[in-house]
Amino acid sequence: MSSTSTTDRPPAPRRRPRRRGLWTTLAVLAALLVVAAFVGPRVYAALAADDAAAPLTTTAATAATTPTAASDDATLDGTWAIAPGGTAGYRVEEVLNGQDVTVTGRTDQVSGALTVTAGQLTAATVSVDLASVTTDSSQRDGQFRSSRIMDVEQHPTADLALTEPVPLGGLDVGSTLAVDLVGTLTLKGTTRDVTIPATVQRTAEDAVTVTGSLGLTWSDYGVQAPDLGFVSVQDTGTVEFSVSAVPA
Template identity: 45%
Template sequence: MGLRTRTKVIIGISTGVVVIAAAAVIAGPSIYANTVNGQAAAAPSLQATSSASLDAADADGTWTSQSGSYAGYRVHEVLQGNDVNVVGRTKDVEGTAEVDGGCLAKATVTVQVAKISTPESARDAYFRDTALETDRFPTATFTLTKPVDVSKALDGSKQDVALTGTMDLHGVTKAVTADAQVAVGEGGTVQVAGSVPITFADYGVKAPSLGFVTVDGKGSVEFSLDLQK
């Protein structure tokens, strides 16, 4: 690591430490933790109260993500003994899915990692500049590698599925499995919502331990895709 890179890392960490520490001191760790937890978005879930159905012939073809789609991450921190759940989100996500005969045959989801944000700008700067180096690795991509039957969802049920694929993150590609739900909505749309558990070290990302705050070495990538043909 060169001097410039080391300096960048130190500055990034120091900035995050100063801002978060100041907030924790002013508000108190417990109050600060409660505030962050209150800001954390809920895990992605199917929005439709009831599922519609879709003829197999109408389902076949290529589906693309719409403006309501989003993705991001969820991590757990311990701030001076207080549990903190941090959630980042972005709508800058592109997903495509190919359905053939009631089977999800192909799918990719690409997220612009630098666009993921939380209510804390210092944390976001550390996430972008130091943890994931988004200037070098601007996207994260999930690619389905094993077809999965989604016929129950097409018939009008909310279907639990395991999506086997690869996650390309921080320049590293690993085999992963996403736990997800699929349902057909009104108007022939399809929603897929779920998460992929990840271990940061597997992708060459070191979870920071800053003395007063420690980030778990594991987290999850979350997504909710509104798909339309």
């Protein structure tokens, strides 16, 4: 019998180096990271734009008018309490890797009272629970409540107080009045004079809705706008509210 010599066997195939495949994988990963760096913020900005709440405005069908003289039949006279279900919050512009994003924070934890005397709004207070203000991001909300920004443990509320009377005149049911609310805003322990453009809407015989917004500079109230390098918040923003009041 004959046998095949080991020297006659064909040589085993040599393994090709995998270095080329490794470099290809690394190149693909690098390309994906570049795409994510540029596309990611744009996608986030588009999604955040959809999540941003619309500005708080009056729902009146009639056009706002200017205040008139007090009516002899001052049916609004008396003390009114802020009813549950109101809304207050803020609106700021955030920049993420060069992409502009509108961020809105909202809460329904709003309380207060109004006093109407002889057809004039003579006293008003509105208090907002800042710890309950939320956005679409729990991380952002944690920063908002922190001592570096709002410090809600030491300053749990934002407070608005009227300091000048506002003529309401004879405000019929369904009518809306454009007014200026002159008063003070207290935020993070700092109180400043403000004038807030607003509307007063008589939604029912026993219900009034007050809606307003005020542009402000956060640093005026000792609030430091976050700047983490890749994301920053402008030092200016808007506070908004829309609350209904009923006879107390």
